[in-house]
Amino acid sequence: xxxxxxxxxxxxxxxxxxxxxxxxxxxxxxxxxxxxxxxxxxxxxxxxxxxxxxxxxxxxxxxxxxxxxxxxxxxxxxxxxxxxxxxxxxxxxxxxxxxxxxxxx
Amino acid sequence: xxxxxxxxxxxxxxxxxxxxxxxxxxxxxxxxxxxxxxxxxxxxxxxxxxxxxxxxxxxxxxxxxxxxxxxxxxxxxxxxxxxxxxxxxxxxxxxxxxxxxxxxxxxxxxxxxxxxxxxxxxxxxxxxxxxxxxxxxxxxxxxxxxxxxxxxxxxxxxxxxxxxxxxxxxxxxxxxxxxxxxxxxxxxxxxxxxxxxxxxxxxxxxxxxxxxxxxxxxxxxxxxxxxxxxxxxxxxxxx
Numbered sequence: 001x002x003x004x005x006x007x008x009x010x011x012x013x014x015x016x017x018x019x020x021x022x023x024x025x026x027x028x029x030x031x032x033x034x035x036x037x038x039x040x041x042x043x044x045x046x047x048x049x050x051x052x053x054x055x056x057x058x059x060x061x062x063x064x065x066x067x068x069x070x071x072x073x074x075x076x077x078x079x080x081x082x083x084x085x086x087x088x089x090x091x092x093x094x095x096x097x098x099x100x101x102x103x104x105x
Numbered sequence: 106x107x108x109x110x111x112x113x114x115x116x117x118x119x120x121x122x123x124x125x126x127x128x129x130x131x132x133x134x135x136x137x138x139x140x141x142x143x144x145x146x147x148x149x150x151x152x153x154x155x156x157x158x159x160x161x162x163x164x165x166x167x168x169x170x171x172x173x174x175x176x177x178x179x180x181x182x183x184x185x186x187x188x189x190x191x192x193x194x195x196x197x198x199x200x201x202x203x204x205x206x207x208x209x210x211x212x213x214x215x216x217x218x219x220x221x222x223x224x225x226x227x228x229x230x231x232x233x234x235x236x237x238x239x240x241x242x243x244x245x246x247x248x249x250x251x252x253x254x255x256x257x258x259x260x261x262x263x264x265x266x267x268x269x270x271x272x273x274x275x276x277x278x279x280x281x282x283x284x285x286x287x288x289x290x291x292x293x294x295x296x297x298x299x300x301x302x303x304x305x306x307x308x309x310x311x312x313x314x315x316x317x318x319x320x321x322x323x324x325x326x327x328x329x330x331x332x333x334x335x336x337x338x339x340x341x342x343x344x
Contacts, residue, residue, distance in 0.1 A: 001173050006149055012176050013166045014156035016183040017190070022214035024194035026207055032195060039333035041192040044325055045219070046284070046291050047298040047332075048161050048186050049277045051324035054299035055306050056317075057274035061267045070268075074275040078282035085131045091275035095268040 066098035118238020125220045126242030130250040132160050135272035137254015142270050143171040147255040154251035158218055162186045169318045182318040193222040203232035216240035290336035298328040
């Protein structure tokens with residue numbers, strides 16, 4: 001991708017995101033009544049994050065087995081309510097360990 | 106509690122923004138590493154963080170760039186993934202008090218994120234100084250974390266780089282799992298969306314027809330539309 005196209009890309013990205021935030025903040029002064037719409041917006045972030053994580057997390061390290069074990073460790077850490085940072089660190093450490101096992105033996 | 110006096114409010118905001126800023130430091134670091142692994146130029150990555158301030162939208166954005174997608178696709182992914190900010194802005198708009206003029210509103214809107222929203226919306230009302238203070242450290246944390254990520258992402262040994270590739274996804278897991286444990290509807294959303302996403306990834310016809318960005322949009326919209334029909338949220342949520 002040329003740097004000109006890339007600049008256009010990030011411009012489109014920034015403007016779109018900004019409009020979503022600013023128009024309602026400036027112009028809308030009353031509440032959304034529709035329960036369906038409220039539900040829809042409530043569920044979208046969870047749906048987005050889930051779709052972005054699975055199955056891509058399994059291919060995020062270049063080693064499927066290591067990533068699968070890292071995913072399992074992350075899921076368990078999240079179930080134990082560890083912080084964002086702790087979950088990430090534990091997953092990374094799991095991946096590192098699996099990656100190094102062939103080196104050790 | 107809306108405290109009178111600019112300074113006090115600004116400082117109060119900064120204090121409440123500190124934990125958010127620290128959290129953003131690590132998420133942005135993971136984003137920076139991921140972007141450099143995808144081969145996105147460092148300067149572009151930092152510019153994206155400076156102008157977007159959102160994790161999922163940015164990850165989708167660099168994916169579109171890395172896959173050489175179209176501008177239209179970029180706009181569509183951002184519209185869907187970041188649509189929730191509109192609802193947050195509507196809620197915040199009603200709590201903004203104290204000579205919150207249109208230029209001030211235009212400025213503040215750039216900093217509406219899930220975490221900043223969560224803090225501000227719990228106040229009975231808030232003013233511009235408070236919101237500006239609240240936004241300061243999250244923004245600084247987000248941008249400096251990204252800078253650290255893109256710099257270290259290129260310098261670290263390959264083994265560590267590849268291990269860090271999982272970090273941003275692990276953080277997403279840390280965000281979505283705890284609410285799913287207590288809310289069956291959210292759990293349904295996670296399984297439904299992940300299942301659809303896997304279809305788009307593994308079924309050759311689907312993966313050839315739809316780019317990653319488009320697949321995420323379809324998964325999110327279909328999932329949220331269907332689950333909202335089955336489990337409409339209680340009136341108190343998302344106020």
